[in-house]
Amino acid sequence: MISDLERPEIAVILASRFYFPPDTIRREVSEALEERYKGFLDEIKKILDPLSSEAGFSYHYVSSSIDAIDVLKKTQNAIGYLVFAFEHPTGYLRSIMRSGKPTIVIAYTYVGAGELLQSYSIASSEGYPVLGVAVRDVTNPERIKRYVRYLSALYRLRDSKVVVIVSPIVKQYLEVGYPLAVNVYRIIPDIQKTFGVKVLSMDVNAFRRKYYDEIPEDSAKHIASKWFKEAKDVIRHSEDELIKPAKLYLAFRKLVHDLKLDAIAIDCITLYHAGFIDTWPCLAFMELTKEGVICGCEGDLYSIIAMLIMKYLVNLPGFINDPSPDMDSGEIVYYHCFAPVNFYGFDKKELLPYTITPAHWDTKKLSIRVEFPTDIIATSLGVDARNRAILIHTTRILRNELGPEECSTKVVGAVNVDNILERWDPEAGWHRVLFYGDHREDLKNFAKLLGLKIVEEDH
Incomplete structure (x- = not known):
C-alpha cells in the first residue's frame, strides 16, 4: 500500500x-x-x-x-x-x-x-x-x-498487498509446492511474477484467534443495526443475526489496518462448511468496499487482481460473479451473493439499494441482493496469470432477476453468448468481474503495458 x-x-x-x-x-x-x-x-x-x-x-x-x-x-x-x-x-x-x-x-x-x-x-x-x-x-x-x-x-x-484467508492445509499448499496441489501452489508465484502484487496467506485459525474472536459482540451491534435500517428490505433475518457479519467486518478492518493491505480474500464456502468460520462475509465485504478496500469471495485471487486493476485505472469497484449463459435468449445471468453498492465508483455518493435475504434455494443466509441499474453498458474482466492473459467482454444490462436459484444478486445482460462459449478460458476460472461502463480500450492498452495477451471473449 x-x-x-x-x-x-x-x-x-x-x-x-x-x-x-x-x-x-x-x-x-x-x-x-x-x-x-x-x-x-x-x-x-x-x-x-x-x-x-x-x-x-x-x-x-x-x-x-x-x-x-x-x-x-x-x-x-x-x-x-x-x-x-x-x-x-x-x-x-x-x-x-x-x-x-x-x-x-x-x-x-x-x-x-x-x-x-x-x-x-x-x-x-x-x-x-x-x-x-x-x-x-x-x-x-x-x-x-x-x-x-x-x-x-x-x-x-505492483505495490499492492493482498491477504487470502484459508484453511491450515490450503495455507501449506499455497506456500510449499506439494505435487498434489499444482493448481493451488502456482497461483501466488504466477500472480507475483505477472502483476507484481504481494500476496500473503493467513491460517483461518490465526485470523479467528487474533482478530475475529477479539471483537466483542457489543461493539458490532451498531454496525448490525445500521445495516438492518439502511437495507431496502430484510427478508427472514433478525437484527441479531447480523451481529456476526458485523464482527467479521470489524475483524477484517483491523487486519487491513495492521498489515497495510490493499485487498483481502477469504475462502468462504470451504471455511464455512468445514466449520472454521460461523458466518458469511457478504455484508462485511459490502461495507469494506464502501471504504475502498478490494474484497474477494471464495479466495479468488484472480478476481482480486482484476479489481485492483480497475480501481487504479478508473476508480471503480467490481461485482465478482458466476457468468451463466442462456443461449436461447442470448443472455448471461451474472450472479453472486455479494455486490458493491457503490457500483458507480469509489468516489461516488450514490449507492445502489440492497436487500438482506436468504439465497441458494433458501439454504444460505446473510446474502445481499443489490439492484443494479439497467440499460447500461458494463465491462466484464477476467485474469489468467498462468498464461499472462486478460479476458474482456462488454454487456448491456437488461434487468435484475429475482428467484430462489443460486445466488441472491442476479443481473441479466445481453451479449454474444456463442462467442463467449467458444473463447472461454478455463484457466481463468469461472468467475469474472463486472464494472460500470465500457472500459475495453483502456484495458487493452493497459494489458499491452503489462505484456499480457488480450482475449475479447465476445468477438
Missing part, C-alpha cells in the same frame, strides 16, 4: 533532430520546425506539470539509439517511459522499447510515425510491454493524462 507521499517516477523522453550533433549531415532544422517543436514541448510540460501529485516527471532528450541507451542507464528507477517521437527513423525507439519497462509512444504523424512503424510491431511481437500511437495531435491533453494514469496504475498495482 503506497502512501500519499509516494509517487511513481515517469521518464518523459523527447526525441527530436534538434539534439543531433552539429556535424550531422542531414539535420533539416528550420525556424518553422523549431517553432513547432518548442510549441509542442511547452504544451506537453503545461499538461504534465499539474499531474505532479500523481507522478514525478523527469525529462530526457534523444536523437539516436546511442542517446536512448544513455537515457535508459539514467532512468533505471522509472516505472516506465512516456516518449514523444518527433524524429524520423534512427533506431531510438527500438532501444527504448526493448528496455523491458512499460513504454508508451506518441509519435508525430509527419516526423515520428516512421520510427514507430519500424519499431512497434517488432517490440510487440517479442513480448515487450509497449503501446504506441501516431497522430497529428500529439499534445491532446486527455490522451496524455490517460497514458500517465496507465503508468501510475501500474505502479500502484
Whole structure:
C-alpha cells in the first residue's frame, strides 16, 4: 500500500533532430520546425506539470539509439517511459522499447510515425510491454493524462498487498509446492511474477484467534443495526443475526489496518462448511468496499487482481460473479451473493439499494441482493496469470432477476453468448468481474503495458 507521499517516477523522453550533433549531415532544422517543436514541448510540460501529485516527471532528450541507451542507464528507477517521437527513423525507439519497462509512444504523424512503424510491431511481437500511437495531435491533453494514469496504475498495482484467508492445509499448499496441489501452489508465484502484487496467506485459525474472536459482540451491534435500517428490505433475518457479519467486518478492518493491505480474500464456502468460520462475509465485504478496500469471495485471487486493476485505472469497484449463459435468449445471468453498492465508483455518493435475504434455494443466509441499474453498458474482466492473459467482454444490462436459484444478486445482460462459449478460458476460472461502463480500450492498452495477451471473449 503506497502512501500519499509516494509517487511513481515517469521518464518523459523527447526525441527530436534538434539534439543531433552539429556535424550531422542531414539535420533539416528550420525556424518553422523549431517553432513547432518548442510549441509542442511547452504544451506537453503545461499538461504534465499539474499531474505532479500523481507522478514525478523527469525529462530526457534523444536523437539516436546511442542517446536512448544513455537515457535508459539514467532512468533505471522509472516505472516506465512516456516518449514523444518527433524524429524520423534512427533506431531510438527500438532501444527504448526493448528496455523491458512499460513504454508508451506518441509519435508525430509527419516526423515520428516512421520510427514507430519500424519499431512497434517488432517490440510487440517479442513480448515487450509497449503501446504506441501516431497522430497529428500529439499534445491532446486527455490522451496524455490517460497514458500517465496507465503508468501510475501500474505502479500502484505492483505495490499492492493482498491477504487470502484459508484453511491450515490450503495455507501449506499455497506456500510449499506439494505435487498434489499444482493448481493451488502456482497461483501466488504466477500472480507475483505477472502483476507484481504481494500476496500473503493467513491460517483461518490465526485470523479467528487474533482478530475475529477479539471483537466483542457489543461493539458490532451498531454496525448490525445500521445495516438492518439502511437495507431496502430484510427478508427472514433478525437484527441479531447480523451481529456476526458485523464482527467479521470489524475483524477484517483491523487486519487491513495492521498489515497495510490493499485487498483481502477469504475462502468462504470451504471455511464455512468445514466449520472454521460461523458466518458469511457478504455484508462485511459490502461495507469494506464502501471504504475502498478490494474484497474477494471464495479466495479468488484472480478476481482480486482484476479489481485492483480497475480501481487504479478508473476508480471503480467490481461485482465478482458466476457468468451463466442462456443461449436461447442470448443472455448471461451474472450472479453472486455479494455486490458493491457503490457500483458507480469509489468516489461516488450514490449507492445502489440492497436487500438482506436468504439465497441458494433458501439454504444460505446473510446474502445481499443489490439492484443494479439497467440499460447500461458494463465491462466484464477476467485474469489468467498462468498464461499472462486478460479476458474482456462488454454487456448491456437488461434487468435484475429475482428467484430462489443460486445466488441472491442476479443481473441479466445481453451479449454474444456463442462467442463467449467458444473463447472461454478455463484457466481463468469461472468467475469474472463486472464494472460500470465500457472500459475495453483502456484495458487493452493497459494489458499491452503489462505484456499480457488480450482475449475479447465476445468477438
